[in-house]
Amino acid sequence: MDQSEALGVLEQKYSRRTFIKGVIATGATVSSTGYLFRGTPLLGAAAFQTATERLLSLNVNGQVRRVDVLPHETLAMTLRYKLGLTGTKLGCDRAECGACTVLVDGVAQYGCSMLTHQVRGRAVTTIEGLEDPDTGELSTVQKAVMDEGGFQCAFCAPGFIMSMTAMLQDNPNPTREEAAHALSGNLCRCADYDKILNCAMRAAELARSV
Amino acid sequence: MAEKLVGTDIAPPDLHAKITGRARYAEDFRAPGMVFAKLLLSPMPHARVRRVDARRALAMPGVIDILRADEVPSRDGPREACLTDYPRYEGEPILAVAAVDEETAAAAIEAIEIDFEPLPFVIDPLDSLRPGGPNAYVEGNQFSGQDGWSEFRWTAEDFAVIDAGGMPDPSCPVEWTKGDPDAAFAESALVLEETIVHQSLTHHPMEPRSNMAYWEGDRLFAFVSTQSTQQTKFALASALDMDPENITFVAEFCGGGFGSKISGTTVMQVPAIFSKKIGRPVMLRVTRYEENYIGRARPGFQSWLKMGFLPNGKCNAIDLIIVQESGPYGASDYATAGMIADLTYTPQNMRFRAVDMFTNTPPKAAQRGPGGAQIISMMEPILEKAARELGVDRLEMHRLNAPRGDVKFGPRDSTLTSVHAIEALERGAEMFDWPAKVALSGRRDGSRVTGVGIGLSPYTAGSRDRDGLMIIRPDGKLYVHQGIGNLGTHSIADTARPAAELLGLSWDDVVIVWGDSSKGMPRSTVQAGSQTTHAHTRANHAAGMDALQKVREVAAATMGGAPSAYRVDGGRVSGPGGTMTLGRVAERAIQMGGRYDGHVLPEDIHEQTIPAAQMLAGQGLMGVARDNYGGEGNVYSWVAGFALVELDEETGVVALKEYVGITDCGTVIHPRSLGAQVLGGSIQGMGMAMTQRWVFDPKWGVPFANRLYTARPPGMLDVPPDLKWDAVGIADPTTPVGAKGIGEPPVGAGAAALTCAVADAMGGRCLCRTPLTPDIILAELEGRTGVGRLEQHVG
Known part of the structure; x- marks a missing residue:
């Protein structure tokens, strides 16, 4: 992969600019996207119409889910309010806290800053998708968090756990400093960073021993 | 030998839910027909609402209704209402609109025409202390319950000293002295005099103060982000002037409060009142931007x-x-x-x-x-x-x-x-x-x-003097009912450990019951001031001692001998007459009734504990007690x-x-x-x-x-x-x-x-x-x- 190609992939993976470009393309304003969404048709009354929903097929946690999505709807809102996956938390809706982190094709992404239309044809994994669907067995990272008694209020926990999961794929052997860098896109207001790092290091240890 | 619980690392029982996405914070609850409210926040720091025209907003498809300040409880003086026509800070909620989805509610808020009369404001308190300075309220800058509003200023001489960088000698409403500071300063080898400013800053817990509510007849179901639980239920009942026993209060998890959600939040009243008005469940999602203003x-x-x-x-x-x-x-x-x-x-x-x-x-x-x-x-x-x-x-x-x-x-x-x-x-x-x-x-x-x-x-x-409430059920497990909140300190589980130790139980045989008032909560402290670990290890210790005494009495009554001759350990009670499992003891306690299964309660427990204990009566052997340990x-x-x-x-x-x-x-x-x-x-x-x-x-x-x-x-x-x-x-x-x-x-x-x-x-x-x-x-x-x-x- 040459450098420009690598940068292109990086931008696709991480850029907030991609998100904003997507929003502009759909004719919505950036400021209104984060926390606004459409109720389901089940609610009865017709709603204020600004844009038309489109039926999409999404691959979420290994299942194909069909869902009506507005052009400017964020992935976090679709997950929480249309697919019932409330494990993905919204702490800031503006890419400041990382509570909404999910995996898209294995890469940690802020669900609040990604349009649902952007994930068509890509595999989305949320906190609900980490357990073994057949046995309920926890993932390596989740086991590590249980071992270490991680998190306090834990509103940030799903986001951190998704970031840890992505980290271990990229770097199975992190130092504490490397783990801190990998998780620095997530904010813990209880500031339980020491224990969160213990969880990350424990997860790496468990992953190595499998 | 009983398991040592105090002083050991045991993951709290709710951790599995927290790390699998199953834990439900207030914004994670749903109800059939749920609609969404949005707040209109004041754009200026002090104002009077002269006129509101919501006709255009209410005519929008999907908009259900508006809630105004005159429909919510308010009190005279510097006391906060959940909505107000006299906003006293930028971001204070003026009104709310409900619609079938949040986007529509937000669009309706934008369509409301509102006319404000701007009023003088104070950002720096020293400005209000200066002679001729502005007041934060039209009525003054000081308030007392007895005398009402007044103006308080320091003198021009005080400010002459302050402006010259010195330490003033002003009169203050609050003053106390001990010893003889002047004489002591005269004896000091070093006297330092400093002017210090400490900033004001917002709390910003990770979870904004979103909440949801609905009614079934006269019963309110409230899903609230709060540090405390049992005490927040009472605070909500008091704010709405209703019988607390008509509230089913749910607060299973709280994404941090740090003091900003002690007895819940002022804004928790909005969905409660709005949902009663429109007859549908109302979710009020609070954004990070709004949290900056209303989040304390x-x-x-x-x-x-x-x-x-x-x-x-x-x-x-x-x-x-x-x-x-x-x-x-x-x-x-x-x-x-x-x-x-x-x-x-x-x-x-x-x-x-x-x-x-x-x-x-x-x-x-x-x-x-x-x-x-x-x-x-x-x-x-x-x-x-x-x-x-x-x-x-x-x-x-x-x-x-x-x-x-x-x-x-x-x-x-x-x-x-x-x-x-x-x-x-x-x-x-x-x-x-x-x-x-x-x-x-x-x-x-x-x-x-x-x-x-x-x-x-x-x-x-x-703090002291709370109640503990627990029950050993016929399944042999100890159910510790907690009225404290679950804001991430793990005290919801940890304060139960002393009771489990007293009863010689393994931690696997302890069930923590929390987060839902319909399950029964004893009189608890507000989860603030770092009280909980002290207050509720005591209360649960007291209730654990009560349970222990009752287990021995039931064993003695069933198998003979003196209660004091029975030992409780490993899920069993053993003594001169033989051995019983705690499950069997619970069954016997239900048969014996009276104080053993909670049909007769101690006379000294708090009134707030009684409905919970009555609800649980007859379901097992009850330990219930007031923390009478005292202390100076x-x-x-x-x-x-x-x-x-x-x-x-x-x-x-x-x-x-x-x-x-x-x-x-x-x-x-x-x-x-x-x-x-x-x-x-x-x-x-x-x-x-x-x-x-x-x-x-x-x-x-x-x-x-x-x-x-x-x-x-x-x-x-x-x-x-x-x-x-x-x-x-x-x-x-x-x-x-x-x-x-x-x-x-x-x-x-x-x-x-x-x-x-x-x-x-x-x-x-x-x-x-x-x-x-x-x-x-x-x-x-x-x-x-x-x-x-x-x-x-x-x-």
Whole structure:
């Protein structure tokens, strides 16, 4: 992969600019996207119409889910309010806290800053998708968090756990400093960073021993 | 042999739900037909709503209704309503609109035509204290329940002294004196006089104060983000003037509160009232932007401090004046600050004066270590400055001034149940290696200078006289009913451990019942002031003792012999007549009825416990009791923090390189969770002292820094990856389990250790204000003095 190609992939993976470009393309304003969404048709009354929903097929946690999505709807809102996956938390809706982190094709992404239309044809994994669907067995990272008694209020926990999961794929052997860098896109207001790092290091240890 | 539970690391029983996405916070609940409310927030800091025209909004498809201030409870005086036509800060909710989805509700809010009459406002309390200054209220700047509104000012002479950089001698509504400060100052070898500003800053818990409610007939179902549970239910009932027994109150998880959600939130009334009006469930999602305004804030202080020291470094006199920036609805941090100054430096001679001033800034509330965190982060650098001037080692200075067990503090000579602050300092000095680290003070590496500092911080850590309620069911398990909240401290589970130990139960046989008032909750403390661990290890110990006695009596009644001859362990009770399982004992207790299964309750339990106990009666063997252990003295816990920083003189950036936090909080119940409290609280204090800066536009009275990235809490890269902590671990002798609380004291310790270390890196110069952002540090390094020195909310 040459450098420009690598940068292109990086931008696709991480850029907030991609998100904003997507929003502009759909004719919505950036400021209104984060926390606004459409109720389901089940609610009865017709709603204020600004844009038309489109039926999409999404691959979420290994299942194909069909869902009506507005052009400017964020992935976090679709997950929480249309697919019932409330494990993905919204702490800031503006890419400041990382509570909404999910995996898209294995890469940690802020669900609040990604349009649902952007994930068509890509595999989305949320906190609900980490357990073994057949046995309920926890993932390596989740086991590590249980071992270490991680998190306090834990509103940030799903986001951190998704970031840890992505980290271990990229770097199975992190130092504490490397783990801190990998998780620095997530904010813990209880500031339980020491224990969160213990969880990350424990997860790496468990992953190595499998 | 019974399992040892107190003092061991046991993951809380709700952790599995938290890490699999199953844990439901308030915004995760759904109800059939649920609609969404949106708030209209005031765009100006003080105004009167003259006219609202919602016709266009209400005509929009999907809009259901509007809720106005005259439809919600309000009280006279400086008291907050959930909606108001007299907004007293930018961001105060004026009205709410409900619609079938949130986008429609937000569009409707935009379509409302609203006419405001702007009113004079106050952002900096000193402005309101000046002769002829503005008031935060049309009616005045001071309020008392007896006399109503009045105006309070300092004199032109006071301000002449202040403006010249001196310490004024003003009259204050709050004043107390102990000893003879004037005579003591005359005997001091060193007297330091400083002007100090401590910022006001918002709480920003990770979970905004979203909530949902619906009604079934006269019964309200409320899903609320709150620190407490049972007490929040009563607060909501009181706000809505309804029978608490008609509320099903659900608060299973809380994504942090730090004092901003103690008895719930004011805004929790909106869905409750709105859903009654429109007959549909209402979800009110609060955004981070809204949270900045309605999410509460720590009151700021502007202070004058005079501190006298004897030649050996002992503080012998304090004269402290605090002007508190109290927002529109008041706060009482200043009172605690005065007490804690006297407790921490034991001067014996102290004069304390304070005035709390209403301002048109977002409302204040207790923020983790309210009053204490501010005063400790303000005074510790002054203590260290005195140590330098007197040539006393700074560790020795802290040790010399810290209280002993016989300390008497405050205007009424309050006492402590126990104090081991000196042990905390000594243990910390050992772990930090103080002699080696202090030798690095002033070391240069390019533009980076090393500094070290110590912060010693106390806070209240207990209360008494709550109730415990638990039941052993025929399945042999102990169900501990908790009315306290689940805000992440793990006390919801940890305070049940003493009861389980008394009954010789393995932790697997203990079920914590919490978060839903329909399951039955005893009278509990509000989850604030670090009370819970102390209050509810006691209450659960008392109820556990009651259960233990009843188990023995049931065994004796069933198998013969004296109750006292029976031993309870491993899920069984054994004695002269044989052995029974606790499950069998529960069945027998139900047969025997009366007090054994809760049909007859102790006469002394609180009224609030009775409905819960009656509901559970007949389901097993009930342990229910009031904490009658009593005790004299105030319960305080301590944290000693030690920090090493590198200050870059070119950029003004401070990097924390090492931190050690040591606590004296009595018996350790759950070590790993305690460590998280000590370190997490310390880091929160560092954010308060260094990074979270709340700046207001003085012209328009509105905050500039209203999101996480503009008033930034510390992130993972702001702290070293190898923080250290420990506990002194000496039991408090006045409480059955020996445990005290821990939530608050680390904040002041972390903040002060950092501000002291920064001062040390600057050659002992105290900046005497927070937060110490790089621009403030650079201004000081470049000799730009006096800029905004006394102003609140100005960088």
